[in-house]
Amino acid sequence: MTDLARDYLDLDSLFSAEELGLRNRVREFVQARIKPNIARWYEAAHFPREIAKEMGALGLLGMHLTGYGCAGRSAVEYGLASMELEAGDSGMRTFVSVQGSLAMTAIHRFGSEEQRQRWLPGMAAGDLIGCFGLTEPTAGSDPAAMRSTAVRDGDGWVLNGAKRWIGLATIADVAVIWAKTDEGVRGFLVPTGTEGFTATPIEPKLGMRASIQCDIDLTDVRLAAEAVLPGAVGLRAPFTCLNEARYGIMWGAMGAARDAYEAALAYALERHQFGAPIGAFQLIQQKLVDMVLEIQKGTLVALRTGRLKDSGALRHEQLSFGKLNNVREAIEICRSARTIFGGNGITLDYSPLRHACNLESVRTYEGTDEMHTLIMGRAITGVAAFSPGTAG
Structure with missing residues (x-):
């Protein structure tokens, strides 16, 4: 393959040595770990849970965030890593996105210091998995039409509702759930072992087969007051x-x-x-x-x-x-x-x-x-x- 076949406009010259170094490390990981296995994982509709820790060791989880074990990389470096991961398979990049861009960003940006300390280091390492529950069966492009509710009950909350197309929910340790309250839409951290929380894989699928997407049912899920993300009010x-x-x-x-x-x-x-x-x-x-x-x-x-x-x-x-x-x-x-x-x-x-x-x-x-x-x-x-x- 010629140089022009690989990079016709010499776009590599637009990146720094550090950016290219990170890209190449992720490319090597994809070449060694994902490409030899992806056809088998895809056919079997299997997401390899063990790869989370491997990605954590590479600093890919929440890599654009700072502190709490996160790599603190630039947006361009995160983009280059995303490009290489999806060259392996969209499901691999989606895992990093759901974990880092959605669940970890919600906690990092809108959570309390206690919440950050509890969840983010383990998530950055791949020891803990998060999911992000916004989309609902009847509210996809219009999240303002969500029907999930959170009602105050004494010092705590009770959640009811349903979410759909939620990545990683069946293997997640914590779910970031968005629900309507009297104060507007709020975010809640729901440990997935909480009574009333049920995640079910959506099967069969014609795409994203090496990834996990789920339905979530929330039935009288009781949470303590500290489960709410204090900085998250409204759809912003x-x-x-x-x-x-x-x-x-x-x-x-x-x-x-x-x-x-x-x-x-x-x-x-x-x-x-x-x-x-x-x-x-x-x-x-x-x-x-x-x-x-x-x-x-x-x-x-x-x-x-x-x-x-x-x-x-x-x-x-x-x-x-x-x-x-x-x-x-x-x-x-x-x-x-x-x-x-x-x-x-x-x-x-x-x-x-x-x-x-x-x-x-x-x-x-x-x-x-x-x-x-x-x-x-x-x-x-x-x-x-x-x-x-x-x-x-």
């Missing part, structure tokens, strides 16, 4: 966590796309038909060129967003640009890459279709295409169009 708090996850997604999607492209390129050079490698044919080269164009552009979008984030200048509307564009383009790249393999492309011997199936889920979570389109539309026009009649 969970949206802050979602924005952290959206940021990682824009990098991760390009990792999946890059892996699909590299697999397709290697196959095109080794597969012979009509007396020549299929990579010598014009239509195959057009597909490969289109992939390179979008991967390089998408990586530039992610990098620009990361630099803005590290400088403190990033606006939340700008996250929608990267999430919408990069996931949408990554799906098309993976689908196109699959066609280069012909019939062989539908097997788990090759990664593109697995990536494409995973990315259909990534396209939906942390904001659908439609929601990010409307977020961008509001930013461009100044007019909200999130519900009928609001566009004027």
Whole structure:
């Protein structure tokens, strides 16, 4: 594979030696630990729980947070790690996202010092697992319509409701649950062994098979007063966590796309038909060129967003640009890459279709295409169009 095939615009020159060093360490981990096993894990719908501690040892869990055993890495470094993890599989990057960008960020940003000390060091090490319960069966894109409630009972709280599509819930030690109260939406830390908390895996799935997504049922879950996140009042708090996850997604999607492209390129050079490698044919080269164009552009979008984030200048509307564009383009790249393999492309011997199936889920979570389109539309026009009649 030529240098131009790997990095056409020499984007590596835009990163520091420290950033590239971290990227390469994560790439080596993915190459050694994930890629040799992912087809088997995916087919068996298995998430390897033991990999959490391995990722913790690499400093990947809550890596953008500081203190409490967290690595305190930059946004760009977190993005590069996300890219490499998703080159292995979306489920691996999703684990890091749910653990770090959602559950750990909620505790780090909105929790008490006691809550941080209790949970974050173990979560950073991978000894403890967290999940993030916002989405509900009837409230996905519209979390303000959630039906889960938390009612004061003496000095404590009683939670009732249901959550859906909650990553890691069946293996989690603590759940960050968002519920309506008389004070507005509040966040609660619910140890998953609490009576009335039930998590059930959502099965079968056509994508994200090496990951865990669950239904959660909350039936008269009794919590002490100190279970509430003191700094979280209203939907701004969970949206802050979602924005952290959206940021990682824009990098991760390009990792999946890059892996699909590299697999397709290697196959095109080794597969012979009509007396020549299929990579010598014009239509195959057009597909490969289109992939390179979008991967390089998408990586530039992610990098620009990361630099803005590290400088403190990033606006939340700008996250929608990267999430919408990069996931949408990554799906098309993976689908196109699959066609280069012909019939062989539908097997788990090759990664593109697995990536494409995973990315259909990534396209939906942390904001659908439609929601990010409307977020961008509001930013461009100044007019909200999130519900009928609001566009004027």
